[in-house]
Amino acid sequence: MDQSIKLIHNRNNFIKKIDLFYLLDLITLNFINNLMDSQIALYNDPNAISLPKEKKLSLLVLVLLEIVFGSNSLLYEKTIEYLIANNIIDPDTRSDAFISTRTNLLNMIVRLNGPNYSSSQMLTNSVDPISNTLINIYTKTFIELGELGSGSFASVYKSKHKIDSKLYAIKKIIITDDLLDLGYDVFDEVKMLSNLSHPHVVRYYSSWVDFDLNYILESEFNYKSESESDSNSVSNLPILFIQTELCDYTLKDYIENKSLTDTVDNKIKFWSQMVQAVQYIHSQDIIHRDIKPSNIFFSNGSIKIGDFGLSKNISSFALQISKSVEIGCSYYRAPEVEYGDYDQSIDLYSLGVILLEMLLQCETFHHKVMTIRSILDSSISIDSLGLLLQTHEYNGLIEKLIIQRKSRPMCDEILLELNIKCN
Numbered sequence: 106m107d108q109s110i111k112l113i114h115n116r117n118n119f120i121k122k123i124d125l126f127y128l129l130d131l132i133t134l135n136f137i138n139n140l141m142d143s144q145i146a147l148y149n150d151p152n153a154i155s156l157p158k159e160k161k162l163s164l165l166v167l168v169l170l171e172i173v174f175g176s177n178s179l180l181y182e183k184t185i186e187y188l189i190a191n192n193i194i195d196p197d198t199r200s201d202a203f204i205s206t207r208t209n210l211l212n213m214i215v216r217l218n219g220p221n222y223s224s225s226q227m228l229t230n231s232v233d234p235i236s237n238t239l240i241n242i243y244t245k246t247f248i249e250l251g252e253l254g255s256g257s258f259a260s261v262y263k264s265k266h267k268i269d270s271k272l273y274a275i276k277k278i279i280i281t282d283d284l285l286d287l288g289y290d291v292f293d294e295v296k297m298l299s300n301l302s303h304p305h306v307v308r309y310y311s312s313w314v315d316f317d318l319n320y321i322l323e324s325e326f327n328y329k330s331e332s333e334s335d336s337n338s339v340s341n342l343p344i345l346f347i348q349t350e351l352c353d354y355t356l357k358d359y360i361e362n363k364s365l366t367d368t369v370d371n372k373i374k375f376w377s378q379m380v381q382a383v384q385y386i387h388s389q390d391i392i393h394r395d396i397k398p399s400n401i402f403f404s405n406g407s408i409k410i411g412d413f414g415l416s417k418n419i420s421s422f423a424l425q426i427s428k429s430v431e432i433g434c435s436y437y438r439a440p441e442v443e444y445g446d447y448d449q450s451i452d453l454y455s456l457g458v459i460l461l462e463m464l465l466q467c468e469t470f471h472h473k474v475m476t477i478r479s480i481l482d483s484s485i486s487i488d489s490l491g492l493l494l495q496t497h498e499y500n501g502l503i504e505k506l507i508i509q510r511k512s513r514p515m516c517d518e519i520l521l522e523l524n525i526k527c528n
Contacts, residue, residue, distance in 0.1 A: 163194040168210045242315050276347040294413045305382035307411030308350040314343050352402035369496045372463045378408035383452050384516030390419045396455035397437040450513050457506025464495045
């Protein structure tokens with residue numbers, strides 16, 4: 106992980122080469138640095154010693170890609186075409202003049218990888234590509250069954266583990282310069298999730314940085330010319346994979362398809378589980394900052410809060426003079442966020458809006474949205490909703506959460522009011 110952080114944050118004008126170095130480092134079991142330090146003197150090839158460093162690097166890339174894909178494969182040719190078109194490798198190093206040098210380098214790599222490989226085996230398609238075990242952990246370990254959702258920088262997939270045959274949710278975060286320029290620490294979500302253990306928080310299993318060859322092949326090798334290419338291309342950028350439990354459906358699905366026919370008791374039970382989850386999250390010095398129905402899940406009839414991509418540690422966050430206002434979504438975001446003056450209570454505001462939404466009995470989505478917005482801007486009162494609200498028993502609580510910021514209760518007060526006994 107430390108190596109990944111170093112390579113991601115130490116970008117310069119040779120960004121594509123840095124990302125390629127990361128890929129090569131994975132392929133070659135971390136011996137590339139030793140090769141560079143010795144100026145690839147292990148070639149045992151007098152013609153190679155005097156070559157410019159850029160040509161040496163290009164030769165190394167060519168040979169490594171031969172090992173990964175097999176020199177006769179279509180994938181190998183597509184990869185080389187792409188690297189040449191983007192000025193990442195020197196096309197001259199593919200010529201017959203360098204056959205001897207490439208062969209010597211291949212033999213050296215074979216020796217470094219141990220006695221179990223021969224150069225002839227490595228370059229035949231009968232041997233499993235090294236990429237399967239070193240740079241393609243995801244496709245080696247999982248069968249991707251479909252996309253569950255996507256955002257600006259990440260997508261989540263339903264995937265089946267090839268060994269235990271269980272289903273998981275795999276989140277892929279494309280680590281782009283745009284993402285890093287926003288000051289987004291891509292590893293924050295992993296650090297927080299890995300320390301959380303609660304029955305109403307989505308369970309974390311594992312994470313790793315890798316290159317998703319499926320993504321690259323399907324999306325990136327149909328590259329455009331330099332004049333047409335998108336400056337935000339992520340063709341050779343690393344991807345952070347986060348493996349978590351797979352839930353059944355989201356609270357958003359529940360509200361859209363089941364809420365109208367469900368009982369008040371069930372809804373309060375589910376909502377109290379959300380409050381318990383947020384209480385635990387806050388106790389772990391974390392503010393979620395993106396509580397909304399699409400980030401809340403059902404698993405075996407129980408609520409689970411997930412997606413900690415925008416979460417922050419409360420203690421360090423409280424010291425920040427300027428806080429991000431680009432968080433949250435739609436009317437689930439507390440109004441004080443707009444001014445950058447907020448704390449963990451914004452998560453309770455979001456829960457207040459969700460409780461109101463769950464209890465509303467609107468027949469159409471548009472009617473529900475307009476009703477919630479009218480309450481939030483004080484055009485109408487909660488008490489005036491009449492039969493539109495399944496019960497008015499919780500009007501006072503909802504009003505304190507979403508209208509009266511100064512009297513907004515915290516989780517323990519809410520749970521006490523709901524008569525929920527917390528462990």
